[in-house]
Amino acid sequence: MTPATTTDAPEPLVELPPLPPQPAPTVLMVDDEPSVLSALRRLFRPQGYKILQANSGAEGLELLRANAVDVVISDMRMPEMDGARFLELACKHDAGIARILLTGYADIAATIAAINHGAIHRYIAKPWDDQELLVVVKEALDRRQLERRNVELTELVGTQNEQLRDVNRTLESRVEARTSELQQVNGMLEASYEELDSTFMVAVTVFSALLEMRETNTGHSRRVADLARNTAKRLGLSDREVRDVYLASLVHDVGKIGFPDSMMGKPLSMYTPEETMRYRRHPVDGETALMPLSQLQGAARIVRQHHERFDGKGFPEGLSGLEISIGARIVAPASDLDALMHGGLGSSKIKIDQARQMLQGGIDTRYERRVVEALLEVLAEAEAAAKADVQIEAHALRPGMVLARDLMSSQGAILLAVGYVFDERIIKQISDFSRREGVQLKLHVRQDSLQPHPSTAGPRPSKDHL
Incomplete structure (x- = not known):
């Protein structure tokens, strides 16, 4: 299975746009006195504002409905509708409009009432100071602009957050899909590896059985492999080491494949000097045969050393003690034990109790003590299971x-x-x-x-x- 390749990239998030050019602010002035309106118009026209004027509250409300107004400046005392009421209605129309009340000292009670109702932002006492009024209106317009920008940014952030959620959902979906694909691929690879590994193990087992077809002690390698593997497990070896021990046991006699028929099935005690020399070369020949296979390199080292002795009197190199790999220290007594019981080391088979005694007699000379003790425990368990x-x-x-x-x-x-x-x-x-x-x-x-x-x-x- 080939995992799908996704090249689609998530769409970029909305970037903060630059401030767009703003139209001239609109200021609505409401007063029943034309002179006051004229004075206000003269004051604010140089500021570049759009000026709207009304002579009453009712007229002012009509202008509000027809125009987008930023600031309202209203006199307090007007017939029919006073400034406080007009600004209250203006607030209901658009709460964002800045509302400024022009009032005299005699109107202070009404002014306080208007403030308490929240209908105005500021009040300016008559007669006003031109610079103060200009500053108040400028501040009101700036605040109005900030409020509008805040609304725009809030909407933009909401849009970006929704896009982020969409992107996250898309990424999560893609991650889940890719994870599922990888899991499927990994599962297939694991299954393929297990099948290959199983096939490899079966092939080694079959090869081991073919090697033994020339010998009389058939099944020897298989029995040694079971004993050695269980001994390695009892000694706490790693899975890899146990595997190497098992494989080495199956093929530990592969170096004998070139022996002449006269040597096959012949007890060691009956070998001629020339045959003995050839026999002592077979661990090295076995290692050489196995080294090209990477999966058997650990086993090949064990095959080379499985005739070394713990006291250093073995072959081919005369290694001693812990110089000998643990796998070889296990295979050696396991092979000898099976050979003793099935006639591979002598002209006849011996009983299991006698074989056990002979193995114990080789402790510290031929074999390592802890290995023999573990092997004999494995043998006892096998006997109990066989019964x-x-x-x-x-x-x-x-x-x-x-x-x-x-x-x-x-x-x-x-x-x-x-x-x-x-x-x-x-x-x-x-x-x-x-x-x-x-x-x-x-x-x-x-x-x-x-x-x-x-x-x-x-x-x-x-x-x-x-």
Whole structure:
């Protein structure tokens, strides 16, 4: 799966616009005395303001409805509608208009009432001071402009916030989509890696079985691998180290592949001097064969050292103690133990108790003490588990049952490895083979798996059982 590539960029946020050119402020003057209106007009005309004038409150309200007014200057004493009432109605029309009341000292009570009603911003006593009135109007216009700008900026910020929310929603959606894609890709890669790794492990297992087809002690590498892996786990090695130990055990005798037939299956005690020299070279030959494979380089080092001895009298380099890798210190006693019990080191097999004693006798000379002790604990657990195995015929197999011992062919090749979980497909193949060949196959299964567990059934063994 190829993740989709998104090149769409979020739209840029709205930038703060420069202040637009403003029209000339409009000032409305209301007074019933024409002389007062003329004086105000003369005062404010040089300021560049647009001047509107009304002779009454009613006329002033008409002008307010027809024009956008910024400042209203109204006299207090007017017939029909006084300035306080007019400014109150102007406030209801547009609360943003700056309202200035011109009043005399005799009108102070009405002025206070107007202020208390919130109908005016400032009042100017008559006769007014021209400069004071100009400053008051200028301040009122500036405040009016700031209020308008504040409204514009508030609307702009609201627009930007909404855009930010849209951008965030879009980004979140894209992140979720990309995360989902990456998770799918990672899942596919993990599944592919697991499949490749599983295939690799199966290939090494098959290769190990092919190597042993020339020997009489078939199944040796597989048994050593199980013992060594469980010993490595008991000693607390990392997953990588356990894996290297397991792989090295499966192929620890790969250097023997070039041995002549006369040496194959022959006990070590019966080797000629020339055969012994060739035998002592096989760990190095095995390492050389494995080094080109990057996944087996850790195992290759173990293969080279698995005939070294703890006292330094081994081969090929005479390493001693902790100079020997921990993997080689584990594989060595595990290999010797299996060889003793299956006739690989002598002309005949020996019993497990005697093999155990011989292994203990090699502590601190051939083997490291803690490794032997862990190995013997693993062996004891394996014996106990074997006693709990149940032998059944092929026709009695059910999905979910777990193979307790390797299923071997008549030539000694492993057909199914211990730990295999049976499913309907493989059960049918075994039953067909048994019926076709006319043989009565008996298999050892784990007693705790006699009750089938469909959720665990499947054609693929776990990695620990490969």
